[in-house]
Amino acid sequence: MRTRELHEGWTVRAAGGPAPAGIADAEVPAVVPGVVHQALLDAGLIPDPYLDDNEAKLAWIGLVDWSYRTRLVPSEAEFAAERLELAFDGLDTVASITLDGELLAEVANQHRRYRLDVTGRIRPGGSELVVAFRSPVRYANAQSLALGVRPRPYPMPYDAIRKSACSFGWDWGIATYTSGIWRAVRLEAWSTARLAEVRVHAAPEGDGGVVTASVEVDRASDTGLELELEAAGASARVGLPAGERSAEVRVELPSVERWWPVGYGSQPLYDVAVRLYGPHGPLDGTSRRVGFRTLRWDTAPDAAGHPFQLIVNDRPVWVKGANWIPDDALPSRIDRARYERRLRQAVAANLNLVRVWGGGIYESDDFYELCDELGLLSWQDFLFACAAYPEEEPLRSEVAAEAHDNVVRLAHHASLALFTGNNENLWGFEDWDWKRRLEGRSWGAYYYHELFPAVIAELAPHVPYTPGSPFSPDDGRHPNDESSGSTHLWEQWNRRDWASYREHTPRFVAEFGWQGPPVWSTLTRALSDDPLTPESPGMIGHQKAIEGNQKLSVGLVPHYRVPDDMDAWHWAMQLNQANAVSAALDHFRSHAPHTSGAIVWQLNDCWPVTSWAAIDGDEREKPLFFALANAFAPRVVTVQPREGGLVAVLGNDADEEWVGELVFARRDFGGDELAAATVPVSVAARAAVTVPIPVEVAMARDAASELLTAELGSVRGWWFFTEPRDSALDEALLEVEATAVDDGYEVTVTAATLARDVTLLVDKLDPAATIDRGLVTLLPGESVVFRVAGLARVFNAAAFADPRVLRSGNQLVAR
Incomplete structure (x- = not known):
């Protein structure tokens, strides 16, 4: 076999549709693998689609037909082979492939590979190879009419085309409507x-x-x-x-x-x-x-319903997960190094699983190889999300082909823990008025309940499968029944306060989350609004959730007042996002093993946007990132409300027993101890223990000015008897020392007063700066050391002490 990549010498031009003057007649060098946006950006013909309101200005790209061409000149050895084939690993999406004007194939699926026989069809002096793409927007609209319009949450009919759904836009995603040779293409000669x-x-x-x-x-x-x-x-x-x-x-x-x-x-x-x-x-x-391991999901019924318990090598694993979306809205720009950066961040946040969500892409081999190497379990959705999908031709055969292709490609990976038929479509069919609107049309059930399990049974019977997420193993239960299988919890973000997460005790949470803006330097790089406000044009353009800013404010006011200052608003929304997810994760973990895991929505972003992500579109870690790291730490102590009062729950996700004295203390905000108790505890490996808190410690005399701590060794859990906005929390008096070290600074912050969720927003000093921790609460007299790296110049302690950099929850309460 002789293999030669065909990545050089391509050009691209508009071949029809509303391309503007200066682009309509231009033929420019094309990036392969890549999409047309990259070629136009490199040629200086379009602005960066991620900045300001350029998304709207560039919507015409999805209405244009684009033609890629190159000269194909095989070598003598390639000509001498018995077979000569073109191998395309990915074409986005609807294209005609011609050689010297002769049609080789018509394709219409971004999610599969193609192999075309060109034996004897290439001229001795070379031939012109053309890949002519049709407008994905116009094609999808036409197919939607031909197949019948079906329910979906967004205007564009992404369900009528086998293309990444989120390329048409999502509630966190830019609409790019990409076209291009987005994965590798090769000439392969063999005999x-x-x-x-x-x-x-x-x-x-x-x-x-x-x-x-x-x-x-x-x-x-x-x-x-x-x-x-x-x-x-x-x-x-x-x-x-x-x-x-x-x-x-x-x-x-x-x-x-x-x-x-x-x-x-x-x-x-x-x-x-x-x-x-x-x-x-x-x-x-x-x-x-x-890698050699056994893996299964235990769904055998028990007294409480049906668990969804991951078991690896005969050991239960408490899943600490996050959902994964394409890491760039132009996904061909994601290389192995970028995947590695992101997945190493996932490990640093104490995750052990990433779920590849069904509205994106089947990621490249690099992604799954890195998951294998890092020990990150991968959960792979088939690419169906939040919509009813036609089961008729031509989609039926395309879906079968892509399922076969990707099961074969991925099934050997040690990290692959689950294939899932879709995201939220079983739930949608039951609850989102689909049945009435479908009027008997197909909606995808054949794929989820027949096709996919048959493909897996034939090609990869060792890989577990569920028809959807959420999903109940009991056919008689609602697919989002929290007592059975996997659950998605979105009422909190959409309609209720995040404290109501504590009303749920699901068996497994596959989606839940809270929004927050990107890191400040990411936000100000992407937007040139003057003034920049929560409702300025760029901010609204980069807020894709329905009533997103309203939900941010409504979700904040039970806990903090909404600040008038933009910088403070930004911090408040980031902190509330982190607090919301922290509270949920602490609660879910406190119910282990009844609750066997939680997968946060979402780990990453694909562009600079206000979203649910822990890592923003410029690869920077938001405060939520540190909330994940704290809540998913191997050992945690949390204080939880139960019917009989407050309890401490000790989670030990380590292989060694955890033994010691659990120390309870009720203090005033000045740090003075008001009541205390000590209980000897022993927590077995990979287990949890619940300890009632004595009433004299658990009952506050003055709820607004008291707190409770529970400590085992160096691990501490906190409980505040009122929300910050209703408390006597005063200004945080913090002393800062900065010591230069080889890779940056050690910044020591010492609290003279109670300080909640102390965090250094170091990107405000240098956009390249990083920090090792965040969201640290300090009692009076306590200190924490932050390690800061990536600073390009020298800073003194005063720079780190700047109140825009050194943040705390106190700043959102104290007057």
């Missing part, structure tokens, strides 16, 4: 035979393991072949007689190490090679990296 499909599975057996490779071959000649599998130094071969196209080969290994999720053990990976031989030697080969 005799090639590996057409390789499925590798690693399974532990006792102290050892078995690696199996199931292979399909394409043949150019009918001759005997040999297939070799090599894994961890062991190998095996099987023959493929003339005419045979399928084979399976396995290798048994006497000793292997188990792969574990991060926090539960190491992540040993083993290299696997699959090679194809003909009568005269090697023909083709490929490689995989695998």
Whole structure:
């Protein structure tokens, strides 16, 4: 097999539609892999779509047909091969592919790969290869009419085209309407035979393991072949007689190490090679990296309903997760280094799972390989989200092809914990008035309940599957019944205060979250509003949620007053976002093992926007990031309200027993102890213990000026008897010292008064600056050391003490 990437020498031009003057007649160098936005940006023909109101100014791009072209000149060796094929790993989305004007294929699916036979069709001097894309907006609209309009939450009919749904815009996402050769394209020359499909599975057996490779071959000649599998130094071969196209080969290994999720053990990976031989030697080969582990989800009914408990290597895992969206709205710009930065941030936030949400993309191989290496479990939705989808042709066959393609591509990964049929479509069918509006039309049930389970059973029976998220394993229950399976909780953000999370005790939470603006330097880079206010034009353009700013304010006022100053408003909304998710996670974790995990919406952003993300579109960590790290820490103490009063819940997500004296103290805001108690405790490994708090400690005399702490060793939980806005919280008196170290500064903050949620917003000193922690509450006399890195120049303590940089909850209460 000879493989040559075809990434150079492409141009792109508008081929029809409302392209403006200066672009309509331009043919510019094209980025491949890439989309047309990148070519136009590189040519200086459009502004950055992420800035100000440029999204609206560039909406015409999705109404234009775009034509990519290059000159294809094979080498002598490529011409001499028995087969010459074009391999496209991704085309976005509806395109005609021609060679010297002769049609090779018409395609209409961003989520699958294509292979086109060009044997004998390329001229000796070279041929012109053209990939002509149709406007995705006009195509989707036409298909929606042809297939029948179906319910969805947004105007554009993303359900009528097999394209990333969020490219048409979402409640956190910019509408880009991309077109382009968005993944790799190659010219592949081969003779005799090639590996057409390789499925590798690693399974532990006792102290050892078995690696199996199931292979399909394409043949150019009918001759005997040999297939070799090599894994961890062991190998095996099987023959493929003339005419045979399928084979399976396995290798048994006497000793292997188990792969574990991060926090539960190491992540040993083993290299696997699959090679194809003909009568005269090697023909083709490929490689995989695998890990040995068992994985299942326990949904067996119990007295409380149906759990949704992840079990890896026969050990229950409490899922600490976040939902993942495409990390850039122009996803071809995401390289391996960027994936690694983001996923390492996930590990730093103490996550052990990322859920790839169904309105985005099947991520690149780099994403899943990094999850394997880092021990981050991956949950992969099939790409259906929040809408009724037609089951008729041409979509029916396209969905089958993309499911086959992506199950084969992803199923060998040790990190892959679950395939899920869709996001919220089972729920939507029940609750969102779909039945009446569909009037008998198909809505996707065939995909979720028949097609996908059949594809997985055939190609990857070792990978668990659920028809949707949320989903109840009990067919008689509502799909979002919190007593059974997975649950999404959105009433808090949409209609209720976040304190009402405590009214729910779900078995597993797959989505919940709270909005907040991006980091200040991200916001001010993206917007040139003067003045910048919560309702200035750029802010509104970068707030995609329905009544988003109103919900931010309504969600803040039970806890803090809405500030008039923009800088303070920004901090208040970021802090409330962090507090909302912290309270929810502390509550959910306090109900382990009844609640077996929580997946926050969302980890990342695809552009600079007010959203639910913990990491904004410029890759910067919001205060929410530190809320996740704190709530998902291996060991936590939280104070929780129960019917009988306040309790302390100790969560020990470590392999060692946690033993010591649990110290309760009720104090006034000046730090003076008013009541105390000590209880000896022992928390088993990977377990939780609930300890009632003595009434003399748990009952405040003056709720507005008292607090409660529960401490085991260096781990402390807090309880405030009133909301900050109703409390006697005064100005935070903080002393700051800054010491230069090799990679930045150690900034010591010492509190002379009670200080809630102390955080350094270091990006205001330098947009490249980072910090190791946030949201630290200090009693009078206590200190915390922040480590700051990435500063390009020297700063003194006064710079870190600037009240716009050194933030606390006190600033939103004290007058």
